[in-house]
Amino acid sequence: MSSHTLARQAALRDPAWAGRVFWSSAALVLLWPLAVATEFRPWVLFEPANVKVSAQFIKTFFPPAGGTEFLAMVAREAWRTVAIATVGMTLALVLAVPLTLLSTSALSVSALSGRMARGPFWLRQGLRWLLIVLRSVPELVWALVFVRVVGLGPTAGVLAIALTYGGMLGKVYGEILESGEAHPTHALLRNGSGRLQALFYGLLPQNAAELTSYTVYRWECAIRSSVVLGFVGAGGLGQQLDTSMKMFNGGEVATMLLVFMALVALADRVSAGLRKALG
Amino acid sequence: MGLTLQVAAGEQVAIIGPSGAGKTTLLQVLACALPPTQGRLLLDDTAPWALPRGQLHALRGQLFLAPQVPPLPPRQRVVTAVLAGALPGWGLWASLRSLFYPRDIPAAHDALERFDLADKLFERVDRLSGGERQRVGLARALLAPAKLWLIDEPLSALDPSRSRQAITALTDGARERDVTLVATLHQVDVALAHFPRIVGLRDGALAFDLPAAEVSRERLARLYAQYEHELRGEHPTAADNPPADAPVPAVMHCR
Numbered sequence: 001m002s003s004h005t006l007a008r009q010a011a012l013r014d015p016a017w018a019g020r021v022f023w024s025s026a027a028l029v030l031l032w033p034l035a036v037a038t039e040f041r042p043w044v045l046f047e048p049a050n051v052k053v054s055a056q057f058i059k060t061f062f063p064p065a066g067g068t069e070f071l072a073m074v075a076r077e078a079w080r081t082v083a084i085a086t087v088g089m090t091l092a093l094v095l096a097v098p099l100t101l102l103s104t105s106a107l108s109v110s111a112l113s114g115r116m117a118r119g120p121f122w123l124r125q126g127l128r129w130l131l132i133v134l135r136s137v138p139e140l141v142w143a144l145v146f147v148r149v150v151g152l153g154p155t156a157g158v159l160a161i162a163l164t165y166g167g168m169l170g171k172v173y174g175e176i177l178e179s180g181e182a183h184p185t186h187a188l189l190r191n192g193s194g195r196l197q198a199l200f201y202g203l204l205p206q207n208a209a210e211l212t213s214y215t216v217y218r219w220e221c222a223i224r225s226s227v228v229l230g231f232v233g234a235g236g237l238g239q240q241l242d243t244s245m246k247m248f249n250g251g252e253v254a255t256m257l258l259v260f261m262a263l264v265a266l267a268d269r270v271s272a273g274l275r276k277a278l279g
Numbered sequence: 280m281g282l283t284l285q286v287a288a289g290e291q292v293a294i295i296g297p298s299g300a301g302k303t304t305l306l307q308v309l310a311c312a313l314p315p316t317q318g319r320l321l322l323d324d325t326a327p328w329a330l331p332r333g334q335l336h337a338l339r340g341q342l343f344l345a346p347q348v349p350p351l352p353p354r355q356r357v358v359t360a361v362l363a364g365a366l367p368g369w370g371l372w373a374s375l376r377s378l379f380y381p382r383d384i385p386a387a388h389d390a391l392e393r394f395d396l397a398d399k400l401f402e403r404v405d406r407l408s409g410g411e412r413q414r415v416g417l418a419r420a421l422l423a424p425a426k427l428w429l430i431d432e433p434l435s436a437l438d439p440s441r442s443r444q445a446i447t448a449l450t451d452g453a454r455e456r457d458v459t460l461v462a463t464l465h466q467v468d469v470a471l472a473h474f475p476r477i478v479g480l481r482d483g484a485l486a487f488d489l490p491a492a493e494v495s496r497e498r499l500a501r502l503y504a505q506y507e508h509e510l511r512g513e514h515p516t517a518a519d520n521p522p523a524d525a526p527v528p529a530v531m532h533c534r
Binding site for chain 1: 311350
């Protein structure tokens with residue numbers, strides 16, 4: 001091989017290659033202690049005895065349970081689940097919208113010309129901390145608290161979703177409003193419009209599609225969440241699912257899982273339709 | 280070095296000068312959008328930055344700053360975008376009702392007609408061309424309850440005949456409303472033809488402040504030394520036109 005070809009090969013080698021190899025191996029080495037900490041041993045799943053147990057459990061899913069009485073009950077409880085999610089989301093919005101508007105820096109007048117004034121800055125910071133408190137307590141814990149206060153039933157689920165989701169919506173709404181194009185809103189504020197006027201004429205038209213899609217996605221999450229809450233007695237389809245699981249009635253579990261899939265697919269369609277209408 | 284400028288009520292002033300002279304910054308200081316780092320700004324004998332924040336904001340309602348890039352949300356309709364100019368004079372309830380049914384369609388229509396855009400009244404902003412958007416942004420001024428218009432590069436996206444029409448609409452509109460008009464312009468010939476008073480700015484300092492008739496060829500040559508291509512009316516350099524869509528940093532939302 002001539003020295004010319006060697007030089008050519010060296011010139012055509014990707015110089016970023018070594019760094020890439022180093023960082024990928026470093027990531028693997030760092031992941032290892034995490035896998036140990038979580039006792040992550042996926043091969044246990046495929047041991048013959050375990051495969052048999054899982055297969056038996058899954059086999060009980062077929063055929064999914066039918067029967068008019070059971071289906072009527074599932075429909076009733078599914079409706080209740082949708083109601084828990086919707087009412088919970090509505091209350092969460094009641095909480096999140098004012099908190100977002102008070103805490104987002106996108107509507108700050110003093111920040112237009114340099115730094116935000118001290119009073120408004122600490123007000124916004126304080127409300128952000130409140131949002132952190134609301135969402136850092138999992139809805140399951142809120143539900144356990146409320147089940148003790150208002151008793152078993154959907155009310156506990158509604159309140160739990162309202163508090164946790166209020167915190168989440170408030171945070172993400174704020175981020176959506178701050179990450180969008182600020183030029184129209186700032187121009188309105190600079191010309192002396194009020195904050196709410198700037199919101200309705202600049203900020204919302206700019207960000208409506210993303211806000212809507214996130215809200216519908218959260219509604220979908222609330223449906224799934226209300227299932228988990230059902231397990232601690234907060235009503236809805238989740239409570240029935242819990243009962244069927246405890247009775248080892250796989251057919252009933254399968255039917256209810258199918259209903260969940262239908263609900264999530266429905267949320268997906270609604271979100272796509274709304275985004276198209278607003279886009 | 281520096282700048283002393285006094286503008287009487289009802290005057291019409293064009294600010295010219297090469298790129299980077301500080302024309303836009305001067306407009307923003309006049310609009311109370313930026314506080315002056317040095318020196319004094321007086322509007323009707325009051326120092327705006329000494330006012331409490333609420334009063335300063337109320338004062339901004341009497342000033343109208345039209346930025347070079349038209350500040351229009353793409354999904355908004357033209358009628359709403361134009362009426363947004365009137366917001367400082369409206370209460371919150373009236374503004375909300377106007378989203379439901381536009382409050383003053385005739386006024387929006389008349390303002391757009393001045394810029395030859397009356398047929399676009401109910402179009403969405405994202406259906407408009409760049410030049411049309413710029414003219415919609417200017418039409419907003421005609422609705423604003425302002426006593427001072429500060430217009431930044433109103434012609435940067437317009438062809439010569441549209442430029443003439445737009446500048447006539449602005450100067451006539453200001454005269455009819457007894458509004459003071461201060462505009463920055465890249466097109467020196469348009470400035471000389473339509474504005475009685477010309478302010479030349481270079482490197483943040485005043486180069487001259489003269490009636491249009493006294494602005495000689497030599498003065499212009501000195502003002503634009505090393506920037507002769509701008510004086511010849513060639514397209515301003517790319518650096519001078521901020522991109523319409525600055526890249527927005529990607530944000531990951533916790534989902």
